[in-house]
Amino acid sequence: MRxxxxxxxxxxxKSTIATAISNYLAENGKKVLLLxxxxxxxxxxxxxxxxIKREQAVETxxxxxxxxxxxxxxxxxxxxxxxxxxxxxxxxxxxxKEQCIGCRACKIACPTNAIEEEKQTIGWIYKGKKDNLTLxxxxxxxxxxxxxxxxxxxxxxxxxxEKKFEYVIIDTAAGxxxxxxxxxxxxxxxxxxxxxxxxxxNDLKLILNLLKKMKLRHFVVLNKANIAAKREVEKITxxxxxxxxxxxxxxxxxxxxxxxxxxxxxxxxxxxxxAVE
Amino acid sequence: MxxxxxxxxxxxQSNVSLVFGRCPFFIIAEIEGDKIIxxxxxxxxxxxxxxxxxxxxxxxxxNLGVKAIITGNIGPRAAAVFQQLxxxxxxxxxxxxxxxxxxIEGKLERML
Numbered sequence: 001m002r003x004x005x006x007x008x009x010x011x012x013x014k015s016t017i018a019t020a021i022s023n024y025l026a027e028n029g030k031k032v033l034l035l036x037x038x039x040x041x042x043x044x045x046x047x048x049x050x051x052i053k054r055e056q057a058v059e060t061x062x063x064x065x066x067x068x069x070x071x072x073x074x075x076x077x078x079x080x081x082x083x084x085x086x087x088x089x090x091x092x093x094x095x096x097k098e099q100c101i102g103c104r105a106c107k108i109a110c111p112t113n114a115i116e117e118e119k120q121t122i123g124w125i126y127k128g129k130k131d132n133l134t135l136x137x138x139x140x141x142x143x144x145x146x147x148x149x150x151x152x153x154x155x156x157x158x159x160x161x162e163k164k165f166e167y168v169i170i171d172t173a174a175g176x177x178x179x180x181x182x183x184x185x186x187x188x189x190x191x192x193x194x195x196x197x198x199x200x201x202n203d204l205k206l207i208l209n210l211l212k213k214m215k216l217r218h219f220v221v222l223n224k225a226n227i228a229a230k231r232e233v234e235k236i237t238x239x240x241x242x243x244x245x246x247x248x249x250x251x252x253x254x255x256x257x258x259x260x261x262x263x264x265x266x267x268x269x270x271x272x273x274x275a276v277e
Numbered sequence: 278m279x280x281x282x283x284x285x286x287x288x289x290q291s292n293v294s295l296v297f298g299r300c301p302f303f304i305i306a307e308i309e310g311d312k313i314i315x316x317x318x319x320x321x322x323x324x325x326x327x328x329x330x331x332x333x334x335x336x337x338x339x340n341l342g343v344k345a346i347i348t349g350n351i352g353p354r355a356a357a358v359f360q361q362l363x364x365x366x367x368x369x370x371x372x373x374x375x376x377x378x379x380x381i382e383g384k385l386e387r388m389l
Binding site: 086 | 328329332336339354357
């Protein structure tokens with residue numbers, strides 16, 4: 001079973017809850033694979049106190065111009081939707097590497113085969129283990145624009161190992177953009193983690209809308225439930241025809257575990273798992 | 278020589294923009310000797326681009342044949358484009374007209 005943990009706003013507790021669920025299942029004898037797909041700043045290993053090791057680099061193709069064959073026509077630049085190839089009349093085109101997503105459109109468009117291939121490292125995949133829990137984290141190389149490429153590469157790497165596990169928990173980035181969508185694809189169920197604040201409620205609307213569009217079964221988890229009134233969250237949840245399956249209090253005990261790099265424990269973990277099954 | 282100034286408005290009296298890639302206008306000025314003989318404002322169509330605004334704005338002004346850029350600041354990617362193309366970048370402030378005058382008199386600090 002693949003459970004994705006998402007939520008829109010940053011800081012609502014996505015990673016805290018993804019690691020808590022993973023830890024709870026593992027402690028109850030289940031074999032769990034946790035995928036940290038918040039590749040811009042993966043930190044589930046810190047929350048769990050697991051040491052991770054770099055397993056492999058994520059590479060993409062980048063064009064290498066052969067200026068002996070180039071006729072300065074500018075077609076490579078014209079077809080590049082990422083604005084990664086700069087072309088100025090009567091000069092040779094050149095690449096701004098960090099923008100390139102390796103789509104090869106330039107290579108296809110070049111009429112004189114002046115584009116060869118090179119590789120660039122856009123991120124890395126890390127792995128770590130604690131008893132029944134295996135953690136795989138993707139990490140984007142700083143400065144690279146398109147993080148969904150690293151999300152997809154990490155998922156592909158994990159897919160080969162998935163058979164050995166009963167549960168795959170997917171921790172997504174904040175937001176509703178490409179890297180979040182890439183992480184959510186192929187999940188069986190998604191948990192939208194939110195808190196009763198105006199910003200989180202606004203972002204909850206966005207993520208629920210996305211989950212509906214993706215036709216992905218989903219529930220709401222209300223974190224820090226006691227810091228403000230929850231009427232708005234209830235309203236939005238009802239409007240999008242789902243329900244709040246757990247309310248987690250803002251408590252000393254949770255903050256304490258969080259501050260010391262231990263997996264968080266709370267009463268409603270079992271309710272979450274019962275609801276998603 | 279042709280120079281491009283990142284500008285907040287269309288006029289020579291407009292202020293120089295503090296940013297390059299996402300400034301609203303470029304004033305393209307033709308300088309001969311110590312005089313501005315022609316100037317025109319163009320809209321920066323890259324201004325609201327999600328990513329790579331600096332790169333495409335740089336590409337566009339380079340295609341107009343400018344030899345120098347005057348701007349408040351410039352991002353690393355637009356700077357890399359100008360560096361590669363051998364186009365000089367100068368730091369400007371105040372109105373476009375004042376900063377062009379200072380440029381002609383060689384008083385502007387060169388950033389690239």
